[in-house]
Amino acid sequence: MDTLVAAAIHDAKNALSSLGVWLDEAQRECDPQHKSAAMLQAKTITALLSSQLVELLALYRAGEGNLRLAVEDQHLGDFLAELMAELAASRPMESNGTTAVASPIAIDTDFAFAEQNVAWAFDAYLVKFVLLDALRNALRHAKQRIHFSIAAEPGGGIRFSVADDGTGYPPETLNNETSSAMSKKSSGLGLSFARLIAARHATPSGHHGRLELSNDGLNGGARVSLILP
Amino acid sequence: MQLSEKVGLLIDDIAAMRTTVRIQLASIGLEKCDQARDIKEAIEKLNLKHYDLIVCDYNLGKGADGQQFLELVRRKQLLPMTTAFLMITGETGYQQVSTAAEYSPDDYLLKPFTAETLGTRLVRIIEKKEALQPIYQHMGAKTDFTKALAACDDLLAKKTRYSLEVLRIKGDLLLGKGRASEALALYDEILKERSTPWAEVGKAQALIAYGNPDEARILLEQTLVAYPNYLAGYDALANLLVKTDKPAAQQVVEQALHVAMTTQRQRDLGSLAISNKDFSRAEEAYRYAVDRDRTGFFKSPDDYAALARSCFEQDKIPEALNAAKDMAQHLPRTPELAARQAAVECQVHIRAGDEKAAKAALAKAQAAQKSSKLDVNTMLEIAQACFAAGEPDEAKKIIQDVAEDHQENEQVINAARGVFEAAGLDEEGAEFLDNTRKNMIRLNNDAVALAKSGELDKAITMLVEAADRLPNNAQVAINAAQALLMRVQQQGVDMTQLGQAHRYITQAYRAHPTHPKLEGAVAYYRKIAPPGARQLEV
Numbered sequence: 001m002d003t004l005v006a007a008a009i010h011d012a013k014n015a016l017s018s019l020g021v022w023l024d025e026a027q028r029e030c031d032p033q034h035k036s037a038a039m040l041q042a043k044t045i046t047a048l049l050s051s052q053l054v055e056l057l058a059l060y061r062a063g064e065g066n067l068r069l070a071v072e073d074q075h076l077g078d079f080l081a082e083l084m085a086e087l088a089a090s091r092p093m094e095s096n097g098t099t100a101v102a103s104p105i106a107i108d109t110d111f112a113f114a115e116q117n118v119a120w121a122f123d124a125y126l127v128k129f130v131l132l133d134a135l136r137n138a139l140r141h142a143k144q145r146i147h148f149s150i151a152a153e154p155g156g157g158i159r160f161s162v163a164d165d166g167t168g169y170p171p172e173t174l175n176n177e178t179s180s181a182m183s184k185k186s187s188g189l190g191l192s193f194a195r196l197i198a199a200r201h202a203t204p205s206g207h208h209g210r211l212e213l214s215n216d217g218l219n220g221g222a223r224v225s226l227i228l229p
Numbered sequence: 230m231q232l233s234e235k236v237g238l239l240i241d242d243i244a245a246m247r248t249t250v251r252i253q254l255a256s257i258g259l260e261k262c263d264q265a266r267d268i269k270e271a272i273e274k275l276n277l278k279h280y281d282l283i284v285c286d287y288n289l290g291k292g293a294d295g296q297q298f299l300e301l302v303r304r305k306q307l308l309p310m311t312t313a314f315l316m317i318t319g320e321t322g323y324q325q326v327s328t329a330a331e332y333s334p335d336d337y338l339l340k341p342f343t344a345e346t347l348g349t350r351l352v353r354i355i356e357k358k359e360a361l362q363p364i365y366q367h368m369g370a371k372t373d374f375t376k377a378l379a380a381c382d383d384l385l386a387k388k389t390r391y392s393l394e395v396l397r398i399k400g401d402l403l404l405g406k407g408r409a410s411e412a413l414a415l416y417d418e419i420l421k422e423r424s425t426p427w428a429e430v431g432k433a434q435a436l437i438a439y440g441n442p443d444e445a446r447i448l449l450e451q452t453l454v455a456y457p458n459y460l461a462g463y464d465a466l467a468n469l470l471v472k473t474d475k476p477a478a479q480q481v482v483e484q485a486l487h488v489a490m491t492t493q494r495q496r497d498l499g500s501l502a503i504s505n506k507d508f509s510r511a512e513e514a515y516r517y518a519v520d521r522d523r524t525g526f527f528k529s530p531d532d533y534a535a536l537a538r539s540c541f542e543q544d545k546i547p548e549a550l551n552a553a554k555d556m557a558q559h560l561p562r563t564p565e566l567a568a569r570q571a572a573v574e575c576q577v578h579i580r581a582g583d584e585k586a587a588k589a590a591l592a593k594a595q596a597a598q599k600s601s602k603l604d605v606n607t608m609l610e611i612a613q614a615c616f617a618a619g620e621p622d623e624a625k626k627i628i629q630d631v632a633e634d635h636q637e638n639e640q641v642i643n644a645a646r647g648v649f650e651a652a653g654l655d656e657e658g659a660e661f662l663d664n665t666r667k668n669m670i671r672l673n674n675d676a677v678a679l680a681k682s683g684e685l686d687k688a689i690t691m692l693v694e695a696a697d698r699l700p701n702n703a704q705v706a707i708n709a710a711q712a713l714l715m716r717v718q719q720q721g722v723d724m725t726q727l728g729q730a731h732r733y734i735t736q737a738y739r740a741h742p743t744h745p746k747l748e749g750a751v752a753y754y755r756k757i758a759p760p761g762a763r764q765l766e767v
């Protein structure tokens with residue numbers, strides 16, 4: 001059962017979701033033709049806050065011993081199609097002076113494995129947040145390209161991989177020094193969440209999921225992989 | 230597949246929500262869509278018309294939820310397997326919906342969602358239902374296992390995207406048929422590639438059926454560590470433990486209640502708590518069960534009777550009498566209910582030391598028992614009252630009738646054992662029920678021996694008498710039918726005897742549609758019956 005803290009996080013998330021609706025309405029009232037860059041920033045921050053609250057809620061529940069994943073069979077093809085549609089709908093645009101324009105970064109995908117009608121058991125809701133976070137992060141850091149793939153993991157399991165052609169992770173992040181990550185712009189919430197969700201995926205025979213970070217992305221850019229058992 | 234050709238039913242208690250979703254559905258082409266604001270309205274609509282899909286909100290107000298509705302309509306077979314069921318839920322309901330054990334929706338959608346997402350999901354589940362239709366047509370009210378299994382193998386050979394779903398259905402069919410080693414092989418094959426909660430629990434069920442409960446217990450415990458949200462795992466483990474270790478079973482149900490608070494699970498907990506003489510916990514659980522459901526759809530006299538017992542066992546006499554009174558007030562008045570209430574009150578009065586009131590109540594219950602056919606739980610309640618009132622012979626007579634009639638129904642036999650235990654007669658009860666079982670086996674064996682030694686008519690007389698007395702005993706009815714068919718085969722067609730055989734096979738089917746001997750009897754009938762004889766509709 002949820003406590004007061006969890007309920008409060010919930011309320012905040014609901015409030016943010018209606019804020020998003022009002023922002024759309026405000027945009028329409030002002031000028032439906034001209035996409036305002038300021039409005040766009042506001043929308044992007046709302047969406048970011050909303051996913052941070054979901055992550056916070058999961059971490060809080062884990063701390064309370066109440067986080068239980070809803071693991072179910074997912075058709076990987078359907079799952080990825082939905083994920084990409086959601087990403088496209090919320091994809092941050094860039095501002096060009098006071099006008100918003102679509103970001104020029106290309107996302108290449110390799111879903112060949114998923115297209116063989118493979119189903120896998122995992123918590124689609126939480127894994128989707130991990131992957132959206134990774135993709136949005138890559139969009140922020142990539143220069144031109146992102147590569148998103150899924151493959152069978154040798155020895156069992158599946159591997160989602162997001163690689164970009166940016167400058168790569170700072171050494172502190174690769175060495176898992178959370179304190180230094182805290183002092184930077186990011187609190188490291190997204191990363192802690194991703195590690196938690198990866199580790200909580202487990203099988204009765206004792207295999208666990210994991211998160212791998214490296215700088216062998218495109219041209220030495222960052223690569224994050226989520227391996228599910 | 231076009232949504233415009235489909236007929237939908239939208240269930241939500243909030244009018245504004247119905248309007249919003251209705252507009253979304255129309256925008257994706259589903260114009261033909263009825264609406265219902267509560268379970269009662271939805272059931273009325275389901276009784277009148279066929280729906281291709283149902284969109285139901287999890288929260289239905291007044292203490293009712295979409296999961297209860299789904300369980301009710303699937304259990305009562307008001308909803309064909311081919312009808313797609315989509316649950317919509319807020320984030321708080323999501324945990325409950327995603328943990329549903331026995332009856333789960335085909336898919337669920339978290340609010341807020343766009344019309345586009347709603348459309349994609351609906352199309353996806355309808356396409357799945359249509360793809361699995363060749364299997365579903367042999368399931369439901371009249372399950373034909375052989376044909377359903379053949380349809381599974383057919384679809385598997387075609388290597389569709391639904392193979393995993395087909396394997397899941399096939400595993401359930403094999404388990405239902407007691408074909409444990411085939412089921413085990415099927416689950417092992419799936420688990421070689423990947424772990425998934427239903428296959429782990431399926432494997433454990435197959436291990437139990439295969440006679441390996443220890444390995445099953447370990448597997449279930451490991452499964453719950455990996456998938457702590459998977460309620461079917463708790464249910465399977467509790468069902469396994471209930472035979473050997475009731476306090477441990479109670480613990481498992483407590484854990485499941487932390488995952489999802491459902492009325493049914495509160496009942497399970499209450500029943501275990503009574504067996505474990507943990508009456509205050511039982512009182513709490515049954516109070517939840519009777520208070521929770523304000524719609525009245527899921528109310529059962531069993532809950533009130535158990536609540537009364539939990540109370541009087543703690544010497545809470547006024548509370549116990551109130552529970553009996555509430556039973557009469559909150560449920561439709563029938564002679565059965567009046568008998569149940571009287572039997573409960575008798576036990577409360579005995580506990581309170583009021584012998585006169587107890588005798589009067591018992592007389593009322595016994596009168597009802599003599600004048601009409603009562604259900605098993607009412608019969609056993611009267612037996613319990615007889616024990617309490619110092620009439621053990623009367624009690625045993627009732628229990629014997631029940632146990633003979635429901636010999637192969639483990640649940641009923643356990644309930645009968647519970648009556649002895651509540652009367653403090655654990656050992657005597659075990660022996661009594663064991664003797665009843667042996668008597669039934671002897672009756673069947675004697676009849677078979679008579680038939681083999683050429684005294685077929687004697688065997689028929691014996692079996693027909695028993696089958697008429699015990700309408701719920703499928704084994705006896707099957708043997709009676711078989712003896713009659715043997716006679717027809719030996720001495721030529723006799724339409725009266727063939728008609729009798731037909732009746733007993735139908736009786737067996739009604740009592741126990743999955744009885745392992747039933748298929749053989751049906752085949753025998755079809756072989757013997759000449760053209761023009763009554764067809765068997767099983």
